[in-house]
Amino acid sequence: MSVNRDQRVDLEVVANLIPPQSRVLDVGSGDGSLLELLQDTKQVDGRGLELSQRGVNECVARGLSVIQGDADKDLEFYPDKGFDFVVLSQTLQATRNPKLVLDELLRIGNRAIVSFPNFGHWRVRLSLFIQGRMPVTKDLPYSWYDTPNIHFCTIRDFVNLCDELGATVEKATALDANGQKIGLSMPWWFWNFFGQQAVFLLKR
Amino acid sequence: MDAMAALRARKTNNEADQPSSPVLRFGPDKPLKLDAGTLLSPFQIAYQTYGTLNDARSNAILVCHALTGDQHVASTNPVTGKPGWWEVLIGPGKIIDTSRFFVICSNVIGGCLGSTGPASTNPITGKPYGLDLPIITIRDMVRAQQMLIDHFGIEKLFCVLGGSMGGMQVLEWASSYPERVFSALPIATGARHSSQNIAFHEVGRQAVMADPDWHGGKYFEHGKRPEKGLAVARMAAHITYLSEAALHRKFGRNLQDREALTFGFDADFQIESYLRHQGMTFVDRFDANSYLYMTRSMDYFDLAADHGGRLADAFAGTKTRFCLVSFTSDWLFPTEESRSIVHALNAAGASVSFVEIETDRGHDAFLLDEPELFAAINGFIGSAARARGLSA
Numbered sequence: 139m140s141v142n143r144d145q146r147v148d149l150e151v152v153a154n155l156i157p158p159q160s161r162v163l164d165v166g167s168g169d170g171s172l173l174e175l176l177q178d179t180k181q182v183d184g185r186g187l188e189l190s191q192r193g194v195n196e197c198v199a200r201g202l203s204v205i206q207g208d209a210d211k212d213l214e215f216y217p218d219k220g221f222d223f224v225v226l227s228q229t230l231q232a233t234r235n236p237k238l239v240l241d242e243l244l245r246i247g248n249r250a251i252v253s254f255p256n257f258g259h260w261r262v263r264l265s266l267f268i269q270g271r272m273p274v275t276k277d278l279p280y281s282w283y284d285t286p287n288i289h290f291c292t293i294r295d296f297v298n299l300c301d302e303l304g305a306t307v308e309k310a311t312a313l314d315a316n317g318q319k320i321g322l323s324m325p326w327w328f329w330n331f332f333g334q335q336a337v338f339l340l341k342r
Numbered sequence: 343m344d345a346m347a348a349l350r351a352r353k354t355n356n357e358a359d360q361p362s363s364p365v366l367r368f369g370p371d372k373p374l375k376l377d378a379g380t381l382l383s384p385f386q387i388a389y390q391t392y393g394t395l396n397d398a399r400s401n402a403i404l405v406c407h408a409l410t411g412d413q414h415v416a417s418t419n420p421v422t423g424k425p426g427w428w429e430v431l432i433g434p435g436k437i438i439d440t441s442r443f444f445v446i447c448s449n450v451i452g453g454c455l456g457s458t459g460p461a462s463t464n465p466i467t468g469k470p471y472g473l474d475l476p477i478i479t480i481r482d483m484v485r486a487q488q489m490l491i492d493h494f495g496i497e498k499l500f501c502v503l504g505g506s507m508g509g510m511q512v513l514e515w516a517s518s519y520p521e522r523v524f525s526a527l528p529i530a531t532g533a534r535h536s537s538q539n540i541a542f543h544e545v546g547r548q549a550v551m552a553d554p555d556w557h558g559g560k561y562f563e564h565g566k567r568p569e570k571g572l573a574v575a576r577m578a579a580h581i582t583y584l585s586e587a588a589l590h591r592k593f594g595r596n597l598q599d600r601e602a603l604t605f606g607f608d609a610d611f612q613i614e615s616y617l618r619h620q621g622m623t624f625v626d627r628f629d630a631n632s633y634l635y636m637t638r639s640m641d642y643f644d645l646a647a648d649h650g651g652r653l654a655d656a657f658a659g660t661k662t663r664f665c666l667v668s669f670t671s672d673w674l675f676p677t678e679e680s681r682s683i684v685h686a687l688n689a690a691g692a693s694v695s696f697v698e699i700e701t702d703r704g705h706d707a708f709l710l711d712e713p714e715l716f717a718a719i720n721g722f723i724g725s726a727a728r729a730r731g732l733s734a
Binding site: 183185191194195197198199200201202203204205206207212215216217220 | 663665684685686688689690691693694695696697698699700714717718720721722724725728
């Protein structure tokens with residue numbers, strides 16, 4: 139749905155947040171990598187919602203329980219707290235209304251796990267500051283005119299949005315350019331500068 | 343009618359009472375409760391099975407047939423001599439592998455190939471029921487199927503699948519007997535018949551009834567059959583099973599065995615000739631009154647209405663695994679119909695997959711060799727079988 143899945147270092151971080159046998163909804167499940175990982179290693183009861191019909195058909199052919207749908211439109215049909223975890227990985231920035239989507243995730247799941255590319259990363263800042271151009275990086279390989287990513291945010295922006303929605307951050311992880319976790323003792327500004335991706339575990 | 347067609351027509355009629363497939367007969371002690379408020383008794387169900395029921399009786403798949411289908415899903419049809427209607431999908435080594443699963447398919451109540459229907463003999467009069475048979479609903483068909491499943495001693499079906507009217511039965515099964523359905527695969531169907539669909543059915547019925555040979559439904563007693571009316575009904579219906587793109591691709595404005603327009607009302611165009619052929623071959627294998635009953639059963643289907651207007655309530659608390667399939671060019675049961683079922687299932691917290699398949703072959707795509715359809719069915723059945731503990 140959004141970014142290149144070959145470089146999805148966040149998947150394992152997400153998977154580690156989910157205990158075995160949980161009920162999981164993966165919003166923007168793409169080719170089903172996360173669902174398959176969770177099913178194989180955690181025996182979760184997993185469901186997926188994916189925008190691209192091709193992605194959905196591939197998932198179903200692989201035996202995954204996935205439907206075609208749009209995070210912006212189709213979350214309203216899910217009941218309150220119907221899942222232990224609702225995952226939105228690398229998709230928030232591609233939604234039309236990220237605030238509403240996040241609100242829905244917190245309604246549907248006992249917990250929400252959100253991963254996103256950090257637009258506050260130093261490479262992004264450098265690209266804008268020095269070159270004066272929209273950044274095209276390994277993680278964000280699109281040009282400004284063809285990107286599906288229409289609502290970028292920084293880690294700080296996201297934390298603010300969580301506050302606004304009354305969500306508690308239970309856990310947060312930032313990954314640097316090599317996919318390594320940034321030390322927990324580091325302050326937010328450090329995460330916001332060196333974190334290329336962030337993974338948040340939220341509850342409301 | 344040529345001699346061969348006459349022979350086939352007689353064969354259809356014989357199949358109604360004495361089908362060449364196995365029959366389960368229910369006496370006065372086991373009547374079928376009908377939604378119409380009456381009891382049907384005695385009655386019978388004609389069916390076919392393929393493969394072997396395992397010791398745990400956990401490998402049974404029930405296939406529900408569509409409007410003009412029958413129980414001969416994976417073996418030669420005794421009336422037409424043609425292969426079973428879903429032989430591309432079902433058989434030894436196929437996607438639904440009959441060396442692994444026990445496949446059951448029964449003729450629906452109201453049909454004309456051996457299960458009690460309007461062409462069957464009414465035991466009270468000794469003549470065919472005709473319109474004396476009460477209206478049959480999708481739920482009635484499913485209720486009868488359930489009695490057949492009881493007969494096999496199967497508590498829980500591994501899977502119930504079917505397309506179109508068969509899909510309606512699948513939904514009804516999952517809603518009425520959720521604890522007896524491990525997985526459900528409704529294809530190219532809807533939770534209700536739309537106004538447009540009822541309209542097309544009404545055109546078909548009026549065509550049958552306008553045929554003087556219909557005789558108020560008592561045509562057998564007059565030694566006649568309303569063939570012209572039924573053929574027109576089939577022609578109109580057949581158009582709805584295809585798509586404009588597919589029709590144009592196949593026939594365009596091509597002329598039939600001629601160089602130029604004849605300035606008359608012969609079948610100048612290939613599409614006309616094709617439709618006439620479809621109509622003519624249909625009357626050889628199908629009973630006109632049964633066509634009235636079948637179309638009516640679909641018209642009456644409205645699963646949400648049966649549950650206080652909220653479709654999600656039809657599936658409340660379900661543990662059944664669902665997979666829905668629709669086709670982009672199906673205008674009889676457009677994707678939106680499937681999507682609304684998916685939304686209801688989501689609201690009910692059900693496990694559901696949903697695949698929309700890109701094709702220009704219209705509603706009938708579910709009967710054809712569609713690789714993406716087969717891949718979806720294969721993936722869904724495979725994972726359901728693992729969850730059910732069925733070995734490969």
